[in-house]
Amino acid sequence: SGKVNIAIVAPACRLVPETAARVMAFAAAHFPAADLHIHPQCYLSAGHFAGEDAARAAAFVEVANDPAFDAVWF
Numbered sequence: 786s787g788k789v790n791i792a793i794v795a796p797a798c799r800l801v802p803e804t805a806a807r808v809m810a811f812a813a814a815h816f817p818a819a820d821l822h823i824h825p826q827c828y829l830s831a832g833h834f835a836g837e838d839a840a841r842a843a844a845f846v847e848v849a850n851d852p853a854f855d856a857v858w859f
Contacts, residue, residue, distance in 0.1 A: 788820040791856045792848035793827060795835035800827040821858075824848060 793800075793808075805823050812819050826844035829836030836844075848857050 787818055789818050789855045790820050790822065790853055791858055792851070792854040793821060793823045793858045794841070794844045794848060795824075795827040796841055796845065796859050797835065798833055799830050799835035802828065822848075822854070 800823065805827070809821055809823075812821050824844045824847070826836050826840050829840055831837045831840075835841060845857070848854055
């Protein structure tokens with residue numbers, strides 16, 4: 786397909802939906818070969834973090850070990 790599948794996780798602060806929409810639109814306009822997949826963990830909240838430590842770690846391990854993804858962005 787020529788697409789590059791990129792998973793996105795948030796190891797620190799959460800991603801707000803409005804920012805996620807802007808990232809997706811920017812990528813579509815400037816990097817059409819990139820197919821971004823924002824992990825649901827990015828939207829979690831625990832204090833100022835994107836979910837508890839275990840949730841953030843689990844999201845990273847999940848996408849890092851998924852052969853469907855060519856890269857992981859943080």
